[in-house]
Amino acid sequence: MRTPNIDIEEIKRRREKLAKHIAVYALVLAAAPVEVRNNDVHHPYRADSNMFYMTGFEEPDSCFIFRPGQTPETVMFVRPKDELRETWEGFRYGIEQTPKLFSIDAVYDIAEFEAKAPELLNSCENIYYSLNKNHQFDPKMMQALEKTRALRGRTGRGMPGVADSYPLLGELRLIKSEYEIEQQTKACKISAEAHVAMMKAARPGMNERELHGLFIYEIMKQGAAREGYGSIMATGDNATTLHYTFNDCEIKDGDLILIDAGAEYNFYTGDITRTFPANGKFSDVQKDLYERVLKLQNQIIESVKPGVTFKQLNDMAIEGLVDIMLHYGLLKAPPQEIIKEGHYKKYYPHGIGHWLGIDVHDAGKTIVQGLPRAFEPGMIFTIEPGIYIPEKDESAPAALRGIGIRIEDNILVTENGHKNLTEGVPKEVAEIEELMNS
Ligand code: GLY
Ligand code: MN
Ligand code: MN
Numbered sequence: 001m002r003t004p005n006i007d008i009e010e011i012k013r014r015r016e017k018l019a020k021h022i023a024v025y026a027l028v029l030a031a032a033p034v035e036v037r038n039n040d041v042h043h044p045y046r047a048d049s050n051m052f053y054m055t056g057f058e059e060p061d062s063c064f065i066f067r068p069g070q071t072p073e074t075v076m077f078v079r080p081k082d083e084l085r086e087t088w089e090g091f092r093y094g095i096e097q098t099p100k101l102f103s104i105d106a107v108y109d110i111a112e113f114e115a116k117a118p119e120l121l122n123s124c125e126n127i128y129y130s131l132n133k134n135h136q137f138d139p140k141m142m143q144a145l146e147k148t149r150a151l152r153g154r155t156g157r158g159m160p161g162v163a164d165s166y167p168l169l170g171e172l173r174l175i176k177s178e179y180e181i182e183q184q185t186k187a188c189k190i191s192a193e194a195h196v197a198m199m200k201a202a203r204p205g206m207n208e209r210e211l212h213g214l215f216i217y218e219i220m221k222q223g224a225a226r227e228g229y230g231s232i233m234a235t236g237d238n239a240t241t242l243h244y245t246f247n248d249c250e251i252k253d254g255d256l257i258l259i260d261a262g263a264e265y266n267f268y269t270g271d272i273t274r275t276f277p278a279n280g281k282f283s284d285v286q287k288d289l290y291e292r293v294l295k296l297q298n299q300i301i302e303s304v305k306p307g308v309t310f311k312q313l314n315d316m317a318i319e320g321l322v323d324i325m326l327h328y329g330l331l332k333a334p335p336q337e338i339i340k341e342g343h344y345k346k347y348y349p350h351g352i353g354h355w356l357g358i359d360v361h362d363a364g365k366t367i368v369q370g371l372p373r374a375f376e377p378g379m380i381f382t383i384e385p386g387i388y389i390p391e392k393d394e395s396a397p398a399a400l401r402g403i404g405i406r407i408e409d410n411i412l413v414t415e416n417g418h419k420n421l422t423e424g425v426p427k428e429v430a431e432i433e434e435l436m437n438s
Helices: 008-019 049-055 083-087 094-101 110-122 140-151 164-173 178-203 208-221 236-240 286-302 310-327 335-341 429-436
Strands: 023-028 037-040 061-068 074-078 104-109 125-129 162-164 232-235 256-261 263-265 273-278 380-383 385-391 403-405 407-414 419-421
Touching: 008 061, 008 164, 008 208, 023 049, 023 110, 023 164, 049 074, 049 164, 049 286, 061 110, 061 236, 061 335, 074 094, 074 110, 094 104, 104 110, 104 140, 110 236, 178 208, 178 263, 178 273, 178 380, 178 429, 208 232, 208 256, 232 236, 236 256, 236 403, 236 429, 256 403, 273 403, 273 429, 286 310, 286 380, 286 385, 286 407, 310 385
Parallel strands: 023 125, 074 104, 125 162
Antiparallel strands: 023 061, 061 074, 232 256, 256 273, 380 407, 385 403, 407 419
16 A cells, blocks of 8 residues: 655645635646557656645546535545556555545545536636646546536526636745755755766766766665656757757767756755766866856855845846856857847857746746746745857857856745755866866
């Protein structure tokens, strides 16, 4: 018998918080669909982030309905126990165990969703459901809504309105609870230790795949279920592809290696990038460029405290990186013009960071009522300036071509400032070289 991977008291607190926002609404969340990989083989299953956030339930073919203040208030539709299917596919909590373990008032067979859901939705004026995200569940939901309209007959009420649940839950997920900060801190620590192991192991002649394998081994050894996103193991020019995923090239002497990888621990993911020399020693030009990016990253991290906004951090990053581009002659124009026209995007095409949590690019608004959102204690995000000069860029100085540098840490906003959750991976040149040569 398996046991839930969550603290049920934490889940109850989330539901209480949400109930304050959705008095006459119902929230409907569906499990992520199982996706075919090839023939009858499936991709590894990972629960939908919002479903996990509100229930802790990790099985496919399930649905959660939350009707604050009504009876039953929490309802789930799940796969029933089935000895034969469980022999092939593994354990199910079933209708008997789900209520107590996941604190659910009423649990039904998922096959009954279309029959039972209209009665449950009929008493709710509107419904929070994320349309067009779940190709398997959407048709069932449409049918349930149509049947709800039919139940209302000639009352003039019509079909319940549907609003997107994503921004609603995003607001809750954005401020991390104490429990979440613990999970996130552990995810960051595991990720950091795996980065250290990769730095120690990396050598010219290895394949990017070997580092990838080592990362997965190191994080799973420490209890991570999986990677939080597709890891980037990019040597040399590959580092200039932002979301490089082939991870199958030989590491050459003289290359810089850029690794962007994070462990997912209890559903919270780390998101760390480090860039280091394959042979354990930065060349003069690599060192000079790297240290400029590092100095900027440290300055941006130091500025984080409640009240600061992503807009301010983005502006700092753009100004600092444009200075670096001008220093090397990568761009030649007045800085104001480079910024206004966005010419810097040729070498820095992304933003300074993003919220981090159950999703690597986590939920939560960055703009509120038309204004940049001020940071608050409990928010967690990345800071990841970078510069990427492709080998094929003949307008760049030859010595810089084929270099991609990004340095990424995970930052928690605290009452008085911030805490860097990923400082366990060296990023100073001397520290990296010492580690690699120890
Ligand atoms: N690893 C994806 C990102 O840094 O946004
Ligand atoms: Mn990131
Ligand atoms: Mn990253």
